[in-house]
Structure formats: C-alpha cells, structure tokens
Amino acid sequence: MIKYILKRVGYLILTLFLVASITFFLMKLLPGTPFNNPKLPPDQIEALKAQYGLDKPVWQQYLSYMLGLLHGDMGMSFQFSGQSVSYLIMSRIGPSLQLGLQAMILGTLLGILLGAVAAIRKNTWVDSVATIFAILGRSIPNFVFAALLQFFLAYKLRLFPIALWDGFSSSILPTIALAMAPLANTARFMRTEMVDVLNSDYIELARSKGETRWQTVANHALRNSMIPIVTIIGPMAVDLMVGSLVVENVFAIPGIGEQFVKSITTNDYPVIMGLTIMYSFMLTVVILIVDILYGVIDPRIRLNEEAN
Amino acid sequence: MADAKLSPDLFKRVTVDSTEKEKITTPALTFTQDAMRRLRQNKVAIVSLWVIIIIAIVSVMTIFISPANPNKGSLAYTNLPPKIANWNIPGFNGYQDGVDKYAGLGKNVWFALGTDYLGRDLLSRIFVGTRVSLIIALVATLFDLTIGVTYGIISGWLGGRIDTVMQRVIEIVSSVPNLVVAILMLLVFKPGMTSIILAIGLTGWITMARLIRAQTLQLRDQEFILAAKTVGESGGKIALKHLVPNLSSIIIIQTMFTIPMAIFFEAFLSYIGIGLPAPTASLGTLLSDGQKALQTQPYQLIYPAIVIVVLMLAFNLLADGLRDAFDPKSQR
Numbered sequence: 001m002i003k004y005i006l007k008r009v010g011y012l013i014l015t016l017f018l019v020a021s022i023t024f025f026l027m028k029l030l031p032g033t034p035f036n037n038p039k040l041p042p043d044q045i046e047a048l049k050a051q052y053g054l055d056k057p058v059w060q061q062y063l064s065y066m067l068g069l070l071h072g073d074m075g076m077s078f079q080f081s082g083q084s085v086s087y088l089i090m091s092r093i094g095p096s097l098q099l100g101l102q103a104m105i106l107g108t109l110l111g112i113l114l115g116a117v118a119a120i121r122k123n124t125w126v127d128s129v130a131t132i133f134a135i136l137g138r139s140i141p142n143f144v145f146a147a148l149l150q151f152f153l154a155y156k157l158r159l160f161p162i163a164l165w166d167g168f169s170s171s172i173l174p175t176i177a178l179a180m181a182p183l184a185n186t187a188r189f190m191r192t193e194m195v196d197v198l199n200s201d202y203i204e205l206a207r208s209k210g211e212t213r214w215q216t217v218a219n220h221a222l223r224n225s226m227i228p229i230v231t232i233i234g235p236m237a238v239d240l241m242v243g244s245l246v247v248e249n250v251f252a253i254p255g256i257g258e259q260f261v262k263s264i265t266t267n268d269y270p271v272i273m274g275l276t277i278m279y280s281f282m283l284t285v286v287i288l289i290v291d292i293l294y295g296v297i298d299p300r301i302r303l304n305e306e307a308n
Numbered sequence: 309m310a311d312a313k314l315s316p317d318l319f320k321r322v323t324v325d326s327t328e329k330e331k332i333t334t335p336a337l338t339f340t341q342d343a344m345r346r347l348r349q350n351k352v353a354i355v356s357l358w359v360i361i362i363i364a365i366v367s368v369m370t371i372f373i374s375p376a377n378p379n380k381g382s383l384a385y386t387n388l389p390p391k392i393a394n395w396n397i398p399g400f401n402g403y404q405d406g407v408d409k410y411a412g413l414g415k416n417v418w419f420a421l422g423t424d425y426l427g428r429d430l431l432s433r434i435f436v437g438t439r440v441s442l443i444i445a446l447v448a449t450l451f452d453l454t455i456g457v458t459y460g461i462i463s464g465w466l467g468g469r470i471d472t473v474m475q476r477v478i479e480i481v482s483s484v485p486n487l488v489v490a491i492l493m494l495l496v497f498k499p500g501m502t503s504i505i506l507a508i509g510l511t512g513w514i515t516m517a518r519l520i521r522a523q524t525l526q527l528r529d530q531e532f533i534l535a536a537k538t539v540g541e542s543g544g545k546i547a548l549k550h551l552v553p554n555l556s557s558i559i560i561i562q563t564m565f566t567i568p569m570a571i572f573f574e575a576f577l578s579y580i581g582i583g584l585p586a587p588t589a590s591l592g593t594l595l596s597d598g599q600k601a602l603q604t605q606p607y608q609l610i611y612p613a614i615v616i617v618v619l620m621l622a623f624n625l626l627a628d629g630l631r632d633a634f635d636p637k638s639q640r
Contacts, residue, residue, distance in 0.1 A: 014480075019480070019483070019484055026493075026496055135628070139620040139621040141595070143575075143576070143595070143599070144595060147599045148613070150602075151606060151609075241485045242485055245580060246576065250599070264491060264580065272492070279484065279488050280488075283484070
C-alpha cells in the first residue's frame with residue numbers, strides 16, 4: 001500500500017512539473033508583452049521588463065520560475081503591481097473552497113437521495129421525475145442556471161442577496177447553482193448502482209430472513225451502492241472547478257474562479273499560469289485521495305492492485 | 309355422454325414436414341437493425357431525434373430566409389421587447405413594465421423575440437447562433453472522435469510499453485480540467501471558430517480514447533481477430549475491418565454524449581469572453597450578451613437559454629436512448 005501511494009505521489013509530482021512547463025512555454029508563445037503600450041517610452045518598457053525578469057533569456061526565466069514554484073513563489077501579477085500571484089490566490093481561495101465543499105455536500109446528498117428513491121421505485125412516476133431532474137441538471141448550462149436563479153430568486157423575489165460575498169446567506173444561490181452538476185451525476189450513478197444491488201442475492205437473502213423492503217434498503221442496499229460513488233468524486237471536482245469559473249463570475253464572488261476569468265480578459269499571464277497549476281494541483285490531489293480512499297473502503301480493489 | 313359415431317374419415321392426418329420445423333419465420337436482424345428496433349420503441353429518444361432534426365433544418369434554412377440581418381441593427385430599435393404583428397399576446401405585445409416600447413416606431417415595425425442592445429433582431433441572431441453552435445459542436449466532435457478512436461485503438465492494440473506510455477500521457481492531460489486547457493489554447497491561438505473547434509476537439513478525446521482502449525483490449529484476444537491474423541491480414545486492415553465495426557456502438561454512444569458537451573463548451577468559452585469575436589452570433593455569445601441585460605431585458609437571456617437547454621436536453625435524451633438500444637445489457 002505504501003509503495004503504491006509513493007508511486008502515485010511520484011506521478012503527481014511529474015504531472016505537475018509537466019503541467020507547469022507546458023503552461024510556461026504556452027505563455028511564452030503568446031504574442032507581445034503586456035507592456036507594449038505605444039504611449040510608454042522604450043526605456044520605461046525596458047525597466048518594466050527588467051522588473052518582471054522578462055529581459056532575460058527564456059531558459060533563465062523558465063529556471064527561475066520553476067525554482068520559485070518549489071517554494072510556492074509564482075511570480076508577480078502584471079495587473080496588480082506589487083502583488084505576488086501566490087498571495088492573490090491564497091487571499092481568494094477561501095470563498096471558492098467553501099462554495100465547492102458546500103456544493104459537493106449538497107449535490108451528493110440530494111443526488112444519493114434522488115437516485116436511491118428512483119431505484120427503489122423503479123419504473124414508476126417517482127423514477128421518471130427523478131430521471132427528468134437528473135437529465136435537466138446535465139442539460140442546463142450552469143451559468144444560465146446561475147443567472148436565472150439570480151434573476152428570479154434574488155432580483156425579483158428578493159429572497160437572497162443578489163451578489164457579492166457577505167456571510168452565509170450570499171453563498172446559498174451560488175452553492176445551488178454549483179451543486180446542480182454533482183447532483184445530476186450522483187443521482188444517475190446512484191440509480192444504476194442501486195438497481196444492481198437491489199437485484200443481488202444478498203438482498204434477496206435479507207428479504208427472506210424477514211426484513212421489510214425499507215429495512216433492506218437502509219441496512220444493506222444503501223451502503224453497498226454508495227461505495228462506487230467515491231469514484232465519481234474526481235469528475236465531480238472537475239465540474240465544480242469549471243463551474244466555479246462562471247458561477248463566481250455571475251455572483252461577483254471574490255474567489256479564484258472569478259480571478260481566473262478576470263486575468264484572461266486582462267492578459268495577466270502570471271496569474272493565469274499560477275491558477276492553472278493550482279487547479280491541476282487540486283485536481284490531482286483529489287484524484288489521489290479518492291484512489292487511496294477507494295482501496296480502504298473496498299478491500300477487493302486493493303487486492304487487485306497488488307495482484308497486478 | 310355423446311354416442312355419436314366417429315368414423316375414421318372424419319379425421320385427417322397431419323403430417324409434420326421436418327424441413328418446415330426449422331424454418332425461420334421472421335427475417336434475421338443484424339446488430340444495427342436490432343438496435344434500431346429498440347430505439348424506435350423508445351418514444352423519448354425518437355421525439356428528441358425529431359427535435360434535433362427540426363432545429364437543424366430550421367437553422368440551415370434560415371441561411372436563405374431570415375427575418376432580418378442578424379448582424380446589422382438600427383439604433384432606433386435598441387432593446388425592444390418581443391412583439392408579434394399587432395396581435396395582443398401577453399409577453400409578445402411590445403409592452404415592457406406597462407410601457408409600449410414600440411410607440412412612435414410605425415405600425416409595421418415588430419420583432420418576434422425583440423432586439424438586443426444594438427437593435428439587432430434577436431430571432432435572426434438565435435437562428436444564426438444555433439447554426440454556428442451546431443457546426444462547432446459537430447466538427448469538434450468529429451475531430452475529437454478521430455483522435456480518441458485512433459489513440460484508443462493504437463494504445464489497446466499495441467499494448468506493452470507503448471500502451472503504458474500512452475496511458476501516462478492520458479493521465480497527465482486529464483489532470484488539468486479540460487476547460488482550463490481549452491482556455492489556454494484559445495489564449496495562444498487567434499480567437500475564432502477554428503480555434504474553438506481545435507480547443508474543444510483537443511481536450512475532449514480522453515474519455516473516448518479510454519473507452520476504446522478498454523474495448524480493444526477485450527477484442528484483441530478474440531478468435532475472429534486471431535483468424536484474421538492467421539490469414540495474414542495487416543494490422544491496419546484488421547483495425548479498420550474488424551475492430552472498428554465492433555467498436556461502433558461505443559463510438560456512436562460516446563459521440564452522442566460528446567455533442568452536448570461541445571455545445572456547452574462553446575457557450576462557456578464565449579460566455580467568459582474568449583469565444584467567438586463580435587459580431588458573430590453563437591448560443592454562447594447570445595447568452596453572454598443576454599446575461600448583461602438580464603435585469604432590464606430578461607427576454608434577451610431567456611430565449612437563447614431555452615434554445616440551448618432544449619438542444620442539450622434532446623441530445624442527452626437521444627444519447628441515453630442510443631445507449632439503451634445499442635447496449636441493452638446496461639440497464640442504466
């Protein structure tokens with residue numbers, strides 16, 4: 001097990017190294033510098049370039065960027081002078097993490113509920129309603145959903161704050177908007193698993209021992225169908241990260257998603273690079289944790305890993 | 309009891325022709341025919357298919373007949389609410405917050421879905437936008453299909469060291485959220501339709517490649533492949549003649565799931581401002597423009613939103629139906 005984890009951590013570091021290198025050279029491919037403002041005299045442009053280290057040859061820039069990354073230094077932002085990228089990310093990651101976690105919890109719980117009910121009442125109207133919910137969740141683009149929530153619930157009915165980040169109440173609408181994708185995915189997955197489990201022999205055995213239908217669900221079916229849900233946490237994290245870009249933008253939340261979009265429009269390359277690496281880092285760590293967790297929860301998987 | 313006399317001539321001997329016994333009364337169905345039969349029984353999928361066909365036809369036909377020029381507006385007609393002729397349908401009568409916005413514009417001026425902030429006819433823009441979004445989605449999907457299938461077959465077929473390396477590459481590529489990759493690519497390329505298609509195609513092939521590889525690994529050791537090898541067919545020919553047909557159901561199902569993803573990607577990229585440059589309309593740019601005017605002119609967001617939701621819903625439902633039809637064992 002430890003050998004397996006070490007191997008995976010090794011791959012994680014390699015992956016992040018490659019991502020950082022590719023992002024770095026992609027950014028170097030971009031035409032021009034952020035400072036080619038015709039109003040600036042040449043000597044000032046030179047001074048600005050020197051300040052950001054852009055006057056050195058590319059390989060030196062690459063080396064110093066990579067060395068900087070090792071201790072969390074991602075360079076300075078072009079847009080906010082004097083602010084380091086790491087500081088910018090750290091000061092903005094709080095709201096994003098909070099929203100992501102809230103959305104994940106809300107989406108997974110509701111999704112499990114919806115999927116389980118659909119499976120238990122398979123081929124009835126309950127199942128159809130749950131399926132429609134799940135498919136709608138996949139079909140409405142999250143930014144449209146966010147904008148509509150904002151318009152109807154916050155602007156028209158004034159039930160929630162329209163935007164900005166001010167206490168828990170302002171996190172409710174963005175959480176709902178973000179939770180839609182995980183909810184749809186979990187519900188769909190849960191239904192499939194639960195239908196399988198409910199058809200299995202041990203459920204039949206439990207029923208024949210005299211348990212009621214709901215007892216078997218509570219004692220056996222629910223737990224066993226929830227194991228594979230762990231595998232979709234990875235894709236779910238992707239959904240949440242991507243969703244955060246637009247949802248934070250719609251609700252003007254000072255998170256990293258909103259910063260990412262802002263940096264794209266202002267060509268703030270160091271921040272774009274830093275955030276790309278940050279997103280990859282979070283995603284790879286989530287996937288690693290999920291893989292390890294899965295082995296712990298379901299020992300059969302671990303045995304297979306070792307057999308290979 | 310009846311004592312009617314039964315004479316032997318009342319009975320007739322029935323001979324069973326042994327050749328008739330084995331006769332197949334219904335024509336044998338190929339795999340595709342069987343799948344199509346199952347698909348036709350799925351009403352939801354068929355309705356979705358028709359919805360897609362109708363939307364596609366309308367979006368193509370409006371190249372020739374469009375209510376107005378989608379890219380040219382008149383500043384006299386900015387932000388007009390929907391109005392259809394002089395019929396008084398609530399929501400389509402040109403009134404907004406109790407004010408007739410069409411007052412003083414002449415009797416024959418009306419826009420079925422209103423106009424945007426530059427006075428362009430929203431309906432015409434939705435037609436163009438749907439067409440552009442569909443084209444982007446289809447081409448990107450084809451692109452991503454080609455890469456995914458080729459990659460998956462090569463990786464699964466060759467196996468060994470090459471497979472390991474190719475799987476590592478997939479692992480690395482998939483550890484960056486693919487929209488972030490798409491964003492980076494769009495920053496490097498010049499914004500436009502081609503670069504969006506490239507960005508979507510180059511980031512979306514991973515799922516396809518994984519599925520194809522897994523299936524190829526299973527098929528690789530089966531007898532019919534062995535037979536093809538024994539008669540001396542080349543690897544490329546085996547791949548095309550024997551593997552691809554057996555992979556077709558996975559390819560079809562996955563393609564159908566990729567199309568709505570691509571529609572979403574395009575909308576997403578345009579929404580965050582790195583999609584199609586103005587004045588080209590796509591569902592994404594329309595939604596992006598609409599969201600800016602949401603509080604004052606909600607119809608500018610709602611109508612494009614309806615189109616994209618219906619389109620994605622139809623594709624998702626059709627994809628579900630196709631999966632059930634081609635893969636009846638997976639009971640969802």
